[in-house]
Amino acid sequence: VTATIGLIGGMGPAASVDLYREVTEATPADLDQDHLRLLIDSNPAVPNRQDAILRGGPSPAPLLVASAQGLERMGADFLVMACNTAHAWEDEIRAAVAIPFMSMITTTVERATAVAPAASRVGVLATDGCLAANLYQSALKAVGLEAVLPDGAGQARLMAAIAAIKGRGSSHGHVDLAGLADELVSAGAEVLIAGCTEVPLLLHDRDTSVPLVNSTRALALAAVAQALGP
């Protein structure tokens, strides 16, 4: 019997669509019935994570906890969340449910060490709030790796690109994240982490000269492996 994945989503919805698609494509299946069950709460009303971390805005925790508990009641066996920055409230979610929570931050760092075992410097493309919450820097430091971050101008370009895709869900081809990736490589990054779920909608493996670890795909692969079981 396979496990049911509970997905806390909607931050934004296009990123959750992408995670749902990645889970579907990562599942070995010939028939509908070979696929995994997912329960998804796509709740875009969760307060802005940037505002909460950087500017004292309302906390996302109550709605994240409500999603987690609703998914648990509906039958989820474990939880994932399609937003890196929202992992700043991971402890509150874990404390509110009896089922396990699989961290996108942890699974992404594990994948980075797997695809680039000799690397010591890891470029991180993540939101201002995600960086302020120290999520990737601390997870990398815990395994002896150093985070390489964009400079101020680069980080501002990244935030503008992420904001653009949170609207209608497409980038309209106006964003150059490949150039930003190049800058991180020039600054010493030997592998890159797409550490915001909107980034893989804009930047692909083919755009970078070093391996690119897609946090959405890393979580999808780990969740599928967990759900399929031994």
Added chain:
Amino acid sequence: VTATIGLIGGMGPAASVDLYREVTEATPADLDQDHLRLLIDSNPAVPNRQDAILRGGPSPAPLLVASAQGLERMGADFLVMACNTAHAWEDEIRAAVAIPFMSMITTTVERATAVAPAASRVGVLATDGCLAANLYQSALKAVGLEAVLPDGAGQARLMAAIAAIKGRGSSHGHVDLAGLADELVSAGAEVLIAGCTEVPLLLHDRDTSVPLVNSTRALALAAVAQALGP
């Protein structure tokens, strides 16, 4: 206040990913918080609809009803279902919940009459089970339209194409549904209905010489309009 959409999905998951994406792209939004809430039960364990209708296999009704009731309990204001053929059990779903169920069959036929008001003959690309259950033929007849169906060989090609995409979620480019669409036009169809949620993953507007009504998109547009309210 907008309404929450409950999505009975997983039949197959790639089609539900497509409906979730269509809803996201159809929603006028600049920010995450402008998007609609969706609750999704992607349950691929629902028994095969073809087997149930054509070969006396186990009924999908109990799991469809369980999904509908679970989504209602979790807070859905109305329900949609990402599988045309499963609408053969629409009455059982409606009877089991207190919230409205929006029919993909009805919304698709409404869209066909809107995009081709002068048409009298409508080509239907749907599964064997969907045709045997008379879902599109009766909905078209109710508004004075005649269904044009593929011949036996064409219908077999369609079923093979649908089966291929139910695995990993991609068609690998080996399927010629454009040729089948042409055959329906030659047989008199003035507008075409992609009346299986896998078909829009394989056949696009640009592939057909008459208007193509995508059942997934028709349902997404109607659901977004309903959820946004007046």
